[in-house]
Amino acid sequence: MKKNIALKVRIYPNKQQKIMIDKTFGCNRYMYNHLLAMYNETGKVENYTKIYNEDNKWLLESDTSSYANTRLNLKKAIDNHYKNPSHFGLPIYKSKHSKKQSFTTSVTNNNSRVIDNKHIRLPKVGILNAKVHRMFSSDYKLKSVTISRESDYKYYASLLYEYEIESVEDQTDKPFTFMVGIDYSQDYFGVLSNGRFISYPKYLINNMEKLILLQEKLSRCTPYSNNWYKRKKDLARLHIKIRNQRKDFINKLVKEMSDSFDIVAVENLNLQEMSKNNHLGKKIYDNSFGMFITKLSYKLEQGGKRLIKVDKYYPSSKRCSNCGNIKKGLKLSDRTYTCNCGNIMDRDYNASLNIAMEGLRLLREETI
Ligand SMILES: [Zn+2]
Structure with missing residues (x-):
């Protein structure tokens, strides 16, 4: 089975490379907007070569392989709209004033490649300085590279790799040694059935508090004043910092969990529903847990391991893990579980x- 994995790294283009990259952003924007204009007239997403004419020969000076991807992105945006119009509007024209710019180049004949952990090669741009924090073995094939400039004006490369894994059917007879259940908790990031309570890192909590403060300060500034612009910039920077720190925290936890366990059982939660949760801390971190589960599932699968999802209606909170009794009147505010059998625990x-036990039951059912 083929799988994809993406790695986003910081790149450091020199002056000339910046000019080339910015120009390629512009060319792809031009492509996108002209294909969209044509679509609005004809109802068809034309081939990008139809855009070429005498007046825009400069299009050929950039990495032209990126245009096919830009066309594909437009097509996807249109398809998404027709599949789910209440969620996706019709695509709109891209502005050159937008702070976020990007293009994607497909890899053919090794024309884009990661040279070592400090250098990436791109067509037309050449060899870029980069910070590649993870190197993949040669079994991982680089499929495409997306170059972006984010709202902080820093440049990034998203490397998309393809790799082959054994299919799940081949793995069912493997013995699973270490199993753990994880509960999505209100007060913690998560609680493990081996008794470990995973907290949010302190630095992340500190920055989140800073973020709330900054937002308040911004709301008191006169719009478009010097101070307002300054605060806005600070806010954008902090947002990116938090995003990176959160990613880092999740990646480390995923690595640790997938190294330590063969099977992880988790409740099949509806994350959208959960984000309606009023608890402030949880609200802020909500998508972290979803991201964590997605990444963990990926990573476990890669190592021939498993993530098992327990039905969300399974009464994991109400059930006594000692005697199996179901407690009817358990409230969200009851932080301690007490049972007539004498069981008192967090x-x-x-x-x-309970999640670990139910996961094990499901697994047995599957393998019988
Ligand atoms: Zn009990």
Whole structure:
């Protein structure tokens, strides 16, 4: 089975390379807008070569392989709109004033490649300085590179790799040694059935508090004043910092979990529903847990391991992990689970044990 994995790294283009990259952003914007204009007239997404004419020969000076991807992106945006119009509007023209710019180049004949952990080669741009924090073995094939400039005016490359894994069917007879259940907790990031309570890192909490403060300060500034612009810039920077720190925290946790366990059981939660949660801390971090589960599932699968999803209606919180009794009147505010059998334990820890047991039951059912 073929799988994809993406790695986003910082790149450091020199002056000339910056000019070339910015120009390629412009060319792809031009392509996108002209294809969209044509679509609005004819109802068809034309081939990008139809855009070429005498007046825009400069289009050929940039990496032309990126145009096919830009066309594909437009097509996807249009398809998304017709599939789900209430969620996706019709595509709009791209502005050169937009702070975020990007283009994607497909790899053919090794024309784009990661040379080492400090250098990436791109067609027309040449060899770029980069910080590649993870190198893949030669089994991973580089498929495409997306170059972007973010709202902080820094440049990034997203490397998309393809790799082959054994299919799940081949793996069912492997013995699973280490299993753990994880409960999505209100007070913690998560609670494991081995008794570990995973907290949010302090630096992340500190920055989130800073973010709220900054937002308040911004709201008190006169719009478009010097101070307002300054605060806006600070805010954008902090947003990116938090995003990176969160990613880093999740990546480390995923690595640790997938190294330590063969099977992880988790509740099949509806993350959209959860984001309606009023608890402030949880609201802020909500998508972190979803991101964590997605990445963990990926990583486990890659190593021939498994993530098992327990039905969200399974009463993991209400059930006593010791005797199996179901407690009817359990409230969200009850942080300790007490049962007539004498079992007294943390509510989330109790739930994580139930999730682990239910996961094991599902796995047995599957393998019989
Ligand atoms: Zn009990």
